[in-house]
Amino acid sequence: MSGEMYIPTYQDMLDAHERIKPYIRETPVRTSAYLNELSGAELFFKCENFQEPGAFKVRGASNAVFGLDEEQAKKGVATHSSGNHASCLSYAAMKRGIPCNVVMPRTAPQAKKDTVKRYGGNITECDPSTSSREETFAKVQAETGGDFVHPYNDPRVIAGQGTCAREFMEQTGGLDMVVAPIGGGGMISGTCLTLSHQAPETQIIAAEPEQADDAYRSFKAGHIIADDAPKTIADGLLVPLKDLTWHFVSNHVTDILTASEEEIIDAMKLTWKHLRIVMEASSSVPLATILKNKDRFAGKRVGIIITGGNVDLDKLPWLK
Amino acid sequence: MSGEMYIPTYQDMLDAHERIKPYIRETPVRTSAYLNELSGAELFFKCENFQEPGAFKVRGASNAVFGLDEEQAKKGVATHSSGNHASCLSYAAMKRGIPCNVVMPRTAPQAKKDTVKRYGGNITECDPSTSSREETFAKVQAETGGDFVHPYNDPRVIAGQGTCAREFMEQTGGLDMVVAPIGGGGMISGTCLTLSHQAPETQIIAAEPEQADDAYRSFKAGHIIADDAPKTIADGLLVPLKDLTWHFVSNHVTDILTASEEEIIDAMKLTWKHLRIVMEASSSVPLATILKNKDRFAGKRVGIIITGGNVDLDKLPWLK
Structure with missing residues (x-):
């Protein structure tokens, strides 16, 4: 695909939004005074787990x-x-x-x-x-x-995912930073597509499990590195970057932060308890990285994208 | 208290709403195409579990x-x-x-x-x-x-709980029926207070665990019957009606329906899975009663009040 790679534009995202509006939900943004106190930041959670099929995808x-x-x-x-x-x-x-x-x-x-x-x-x-x-x-x-239709390395898919950040900025009136999990990079790329055009001052932070940190290592190395066989409870984040998502990650992501399995599970349980939402382990990586890098987020308006909520309720990771 | 019982009025509810607005959330209303299909009704879930302290109270x-x-x-x-x-x-x-x-x-x-x-x-x-x-x-x-401040048998408390139904009707544009759990009767009484004035055609259904069915038996008998030592997974619903809540229940509730422990737990898990919210067993009694009385709700616009979301995540009832 690289020879003929089409990079989706801001207009593609706007067109996507018009096209899909009848079929998706404008998901709510939730806050928690408790989690604000705990983190020292002002956190906004965009609940894509509330899409009918349970994910931003x-x-x-x-x-x-x-x-x-x-x-x-x-x-x-x-x-x-x-x-x-x-x-x-x-x-x-x-x-x-x-x-x-x-x-x-x-x-x-x-x-x-x-x-x-x-x-x-x-x-x-x-x-x-x-x-x-x-x-x-x-x-x-x-x-x-x-x-x-590739799960993420497709311009139509990335333009579609970018509509989430557009809603998020409208609903919150602006954010200093947006933190989203990174696997193949579809959501992060869509976020980059939208914010690099309409809010270039907003930092974009990708959050990744330590045990599947290929995007982190790619970002530091300056080229795509794929993990051989990553293993993490955040099983939505196992796939590697591809040329199109690498384009967005390498050009527009501010930083990539990682969290351990234990930190991810703790953040997951915290969110279930205090936001009272059901979400996947993958979706808790952002909060996990924020809680271990508090200085970086202190006093900021930080948006977190809760990417999905399809969980096996019979196998919760903190009950293992 | 019975000799000097003050019955809160619709105006008391309106005053309460103005008074408390800065300190509470206007909680979102969620829907699920899947749960609509399953029930045969059009269900609207008012998420009081999303209040900061996790309950309508x-x-x-x-x-x-x-x-x-x-x-x-x-x-x-x-x-x-x-x-x-x-x-x-x-x-x-x-x-x-x-x-x-x-x-x-x-x-x-x-x-x-x-x-x-x-x-x-x-x-x-x-x-x-x-x-x-x-x-x-x-x-x-x-x-x-x-x-x-009594947990429910207090006119100020009932007027406050009534603000939930007011928001709910505004957010949905009207409902054929509202179903809420009944324990001491605070939420149901507030709902009666509001709807009997502003939407008297809307049916009010109270939902109760079979194993703590004192409200059901009171309703049928025409006077308060208190259970000796009820036992149910829906532990928010153990307390008996009192004079003030009995006033509302006996005058304005359309019917009381009950569900078994198993039905309550099934409805709880269904809601977690498909609405992707964390809520208490008490909050799942309404859906449990709807699913076992489908004919009664078929084709109707039915509001369900999700009363609370404070759950021990280490002890989920379907994992017992």
Whole structure:
């Protein structure tokens, strides 16, 4: 893709917002006097876990799905994912009434498969290896003609994710910093796309698990470094940066901060207790990094993007 | 109190709303396409668990605290409670900067005591018996001169709770039915106070655990029946009706529906999973009763009051 990489523009984000508004929620922003006191900052939490399918990824997925021309729409969309992108793409396709084919490892949790099916997605299972996934996906795409929507390295997806930061700035009246988790970099890239244009003075901080710190190491090295087999409770953040998200991260991110597994779990429980929301471990990495770098955030207006809320309620990490 | 019972009026509720607005949140209303599909009704969830101290009781407590004249305010307030009323009254008193004395059984959970202390409340412990509580409370009140704010059988408290239904109707543009849990009847009474005046066509349904169904039996019998020692996972609903709340329940409640412990726990987990909010077992009784009486709610616009979100995250009932 790098030879013909299209970098989405601010106008693409504005167009995306108009396109997807009927299909997504303008999620609420929550605050907690207790967490402000604890952190020494003024924290604003943008609750993307409150999207109907439970994650910000419905924004990018909806932008891709509703941007298809009629001819392509008949053939639908296709992707490989075992996480929120699969369910959000299925959800968006269901809303438009078009097919969605998803390749998932047969080892993926049953709950994830059930969600995709509930939204009308067709699952083709593969073995849990890159070669099997690629082979299976090529076959599915050849058979269906479905348009490939990558979970993050796609300009339509990044433009869609950028609509979150636009809402966030309007709802809060401006922020000194925005902190979001980083995995493949879709949400961070969308945030960069929007804020670098409309609020260039707002710092953009990416938050990453220490045990999956490939974005941190890439950022310091100046080129993409992919982890071999990262392992973290923040399982939404296992994937590496790609050329398009690297473009945004390398050009617009202020800094990347990391947190340990224990710090992530503590921040998760704190948020459940005091904001009273159900959110994924991945979403608690920002608060974890803020609490371990208090000086850096003291007295600032800090926005945190709560990226998702699809949690296995039978396996909470602090009860292990 | 019965000889001189003052019944709060609609104007008292309006005055309460003006008085407490700076100290409470206008909590958001959430919806779930999934839960609508499951129930066959159009459900609106009013998230009082998102109040800073985590419960609707901050409304009534704030109305009592901020309605005190200067002279009484110096002596502060006093109550006996081991639940959300204790922390909400402490929170309101902290906001006004006046003393709050709370009598709690020494057996109350440490987390509840910690919350009261965090909000500056003074705790006096008693033995876990009615006689010890009454004796200890009489002593504390005599020593401090604190104004007694009953958890629910107090016109100021009921007027405050009524502000929730007022917001709810404005936010939704009207509802066919409102369902709220019933314990002592404070929230239901406030809801009756507001809706009987401004939306008399809206049905008011109280939802109660089968294992603590004293309100249900009172409603059917036409007079207050108190349970001896009810036991339910919905531990916010153990207390009996009193004269003032009985007035509202007997005059304005359309019906009382009950649910089993299992149904309550199932509804709790469903709500956590699909609304992605942390809420108490008591708050899930309404959804439990709706799901077991679907015919009654089919096609209706039904408001559910999520009363509180203070949960022991280490002891979730579905993980027992």
